[in-house]
Amino acid sequence: MVQVHGRGIKKYLREWIVELAFQTPARSSKLDPYANQLTAWLVSDQRKSRKERRTAKLMHADLVKLGYDGSYERVAAFVRASGIPGPASRSAASNRGASRFE
Numbered sequence: 001m002v003q004v005h006g007r008g009i010k011k012y013l014r015e016w017i018v019e020l021a022f023q024t025p026a027r028s029s030k031l032d033p034y035a036n037q038l039t040a041w042l043v044s045d046q047r048k049s050r051k052e053r054r055t056a057k058l059m060h061a062d063l064v065k066l067g068y069d070g071s072y073e074r075v076a077a078f079v080r081a082s083g084i085p086g087p088a089s090r091s092a093a094s095n096r097g098a099s100r101f102e
Contacts, residue, residue: 030070031078034063038075042084 031038038059045053054062060075 029074030068031074034066034068035078037066038063038078039082039084042079042082046084 041054041059041062056076056079057072059079060068060072063070063075
């Protein structure tokens with residue numbers, strides 16, 4: 001049995017970390033045909049007060065009415081990635097100012 005000190009193991013593990021060189025190819029999304037509409041909604045909602053803005057769920061429902069058959073998660077990811085201040089994420093909005101007592 002070989003005995004190795006913990007620091008030695010950490011050192012060798014750090015040296016063996018390999019960065020993945022594979023890059024995923026650019027793919028089209030079901031949301032691509034609706035990206036302009038979604039961006040227009042985000043820009044128009046930017047001028048409205050926080051209470052008057054559309055949520056990502058409402059945007060998804062409106063896109064479904066226009067023929068979008070993709071998931072809500074893709075719409076929410078698009079809204080987050082857009083960088084346009086708009087619908088806050090549910091977790092950030094619900095945790096703001098809230099205290100949990102146990």
